Amino acid sequence: MLKMISRPAVKLVERYLPDPYIFVLLLTIIAAVAAIAVERQTPLAVMRMWGDGFWNLLTFSMQMLLVLVTGFMLASSPPVKRLLQKIASFANTPGGAILLVTYVSLIASWINWGFGLVVGALFAKELAKLIKVDYRLLVASAYSGFVIWHGGLAGSIPLTIATDGHFTADQIGVIGTGSTIFAFFNLAIVACLFIVMPLVNRMMLPDEKDSVYVERDQLEDATDEQGPMRITRPAERMENSVILAWMVGIPGLIFLLDHFLLRGGGLNLNVVNFMFLFLAIVLHRTPRSLLTSLHEAVKGGAGIVIQFPFYAGIMAIMIQSGLAASMSEWLVSFATETSLPFWTFLSAGIVNLFVPSGGGQWAVQAPVMLPAAEALGADVSRIAMAVAWGDAWTNLLQPFWALPVLAIAGLKAKDIMGFCLVQLFITGAIISVGLVWF
Template sequence: MQAITNASVRIVSRWLPDAFVLAVILTLVVFALGMGVTQQTPLAMANYWGEGFSALFKFGMQMTLVLLTGYVLALTPALQAALNGLTRLPSTPRQALVLTVIVSFACYYINWGFGMVVGAILAREMGRRVTGLHFPLLVAAAYGGELVRGPSSSIPLVVATPDNFLSDLIGVVPVSDTLYSWWNIVLTLALVALLALLYLGMRPPSREIVEFRPDGNDANIQAEGKDKASTPAEWLERSRWPTLLLGLIALAYLLGSIASQGFNINLNTVILIFLTAGLLLHSSPAAYLSATEQAVGAARGIIVQFPLYAGIAGMMTHSGLVDAFSAAFVSIATPHTFPLLTFLSAGFVNFFIPSGGGQWAIQGPIMVKAAHAIGADPAQTIMAFAWGDGWTNQIQPFWALPLLGVAGLSARDIMGYCLIWLGVSGTAIAGTFIALSIFA
């Protein structure tokens, strides 16, 4: 395992460019594929790219706010104390790695945005406290749980909704047949065990360990505003009351929303929870803004690169490349092999359209219609698509950008380890669908 890991890390370190450069390369690859596979003109491909460019502006802003508000919350004295308490539990690097895997995996299962921020911050704090811990490996392990499909997974939730856009073909498929089927629960538990065991096996020898290097900014945040204010404006900036009152208003809205609609976790809810807690727990507006200033730097990858991936998705969609790739997989499928091929197909397309909901809207109808035509199991097809959509996120920097921003690492620092996990997790998921087809 160590030899395989070393080879993977060396290859990735040598050949994987910065995430921004990779996004540019993918843009050029899809541009060329559109001309070669679907016979589009260069001007048409450029137009498709431009039409898609702004498609992720809203989602990009949501992701930026998830990162910013979560990061700012983690820098409050109360959360720092809680994280310090959690990081005191492990006494060895191995224990720290396993604890990080379990906590981040559980948070990803609840909500991927929540897991992204919690996993990154926990890895950062664990690296700060536990000596002898290889920080890039720890961050990769925290990211490994991103592939899990939990109760906030959009695809099985959509098909479980009455009058969804595919209900004419497959009706309503309840989550008891998808997310909470016995085989999906077993697969989920197996993956968290495999994740912990694999990353324990990939720990490098002590001479190669790279520990966390703090940036030295965190300690100054709560010091903002401690000096005596000389003007009314400075008094307001350093007073507890403005952020406290605003936080109470936000809290009242959250509690009222939960009372009337139930606790429905989505990106907007996560952002509001993080914002509310940060406002209540920071000592003043000056302290909150100081923490925000530090967090902004971590969001630069999202701000710059999300529009590029939206342009790639626009070219994939409008050029017909998604249809062509999906049709190629469908043409060799049987009722028993279709879920497996759906998993592989979704994983492949996800690398170019890294958005679960967006990919399902584009590719989902193609796969569901094909499953209906050949008599494949709709629930297995849906979950195969959902797992495929999450699987290749492990080597797609798009989803790692928030975590890398908090950790202060680049994609090449963790992708060597993620590549190994891609192979292991893909084997486990594919093996599940193969077993289901054999014993069906």
């Protein structure tokens, strides 16, 4: 049945879903028009919101570009390649490959979302080199595991409200992760997704006549073709010096040990990028090997560079015009104590299409959702996690977060989003039931 459902969904998306750049242009126009029509903002005011906010995500854009680049460099190092190939060898059939890549992506995304995005995509490429399987579904399965990230160890909303002095502390106090990430209802949702998502992806596997395959040589990159290099210049000797690389790389790894073990630090995007980079420096052994990998990695970063500023402009319009708050207020206006988590989840999913940032979304929705929870007597920690899950859920439809995966895999959004659309409805049902009834 899922195979039958996924076939028209894939064809629909392939035909009508534009390139993510076109998608962000359309969202920009929709957000601007809605701010003028609904919030009674003047065109000049909306234009100023958009222009002033256009560069607000520059730091985050660089972080995301480094997630792609450093993750690729780490995975293309010889030891990690051998490890990925070893794990990939456990899958002997197309169905096994789909199951395995989904599990790997789910586990990695639960640990850290940036880690999950890169590892899932790179592991999908290794599987495609070994097994003849529909490449679109393989990459879609790798990306689908990302939906779990906000219920995992690096969830930005539960970690925010567990931090002393967060911006809603005066209203709700500090809520520990035992009431959010490690609460029964959240762990139950995570467990259900771990069981259901791999099976759903497996059942969507197309028949051979409908499958799209990729040749192994299309998956190879320059790092796979490196051979012995004849050194003729002193500069080349430094470029191929293991000692030089390790004199910088090993202190970087020692810094990470100090961060985690002695100072009790946690994972965040900067730490993940630092870890990827310095592991790559050490494992590539020579600067030349690392630079060859870097050259391949940056080829896929164009979408991040050009599109993230547009999303920053959209976020500015949504937040400053009051449009995001109005959408949330309308959706929770007919909620009850029992149904508020569901309507919060749904509103967060819609807002996420325009504000694809967990921290940014909490800043928008907390002033609306927390008073509603207080007025109805609802569980605040559950409402916070409803926003978190809504933020993660519609990433299956929003191509913003798929850009690094698509860049690594060499696909377009339309190639995978049809399969993700099926997962959108199934995971939405699971998360909704979990938030309301678990």
